[in-house]
Amino acid sequence: MALALAFASGIVxxxxxxxxxxxxxxDTVATFDAAMRGADYAAVSKTIPPKVLGFIANKGGMDVEKLREVVIEQMTKALAEVKIEAFSMDLANAEYRELQTGEPYVLIPTETIINAGDKGRFKAKAQTLALIDEGKWYLLRVNEDKQVTIMRQVYPQFVGVEFDSGSVEALK
Known part of the structure; x- marks a missing residue:
């Protein structure tokens, strides 16, 4: 019975x-971590699966490289207004899972502490999805419904996989 419940819940x-x-x-996690710490948003954008970028670019009527430029510009603007005090991806406590297709994926606990000046300091906890596409690992945030919806349109094998919505707490 316990085994049946584990399979039904997707935790296998x-x-x-x-x-x-x-x-x-x-290597992918280390590259992303270094890029976030160094504000290298071009490197960060390269960890987004090309198929996801292609899907979004197609919906927006632009090519992938133009979309990548927009993503980098938006990240630069958004993160210029705050200071990332700490960033970590806890690969040691990651959840290693498998899709019904047998393809592995990993949910990596991710924590960011942000100082937003007079708006305060915040700790965001979420999971980062690591998936393999054409033999290469890519990373996606899966703590917002819109992101998950796009990811599932591109990778329908993730339909039915549940993701933690994460949390944000104010710090003193």
């Missing part, structure tokens, strides 16, 4: 990652 033990997959995931 994933196949172990291959050495190559594990190394690729660690």
């Amino acid at each position: 033990a994933a196949r172990p990652l291959t050495d190559s997959e594990r190394s690729g995931l660690a």
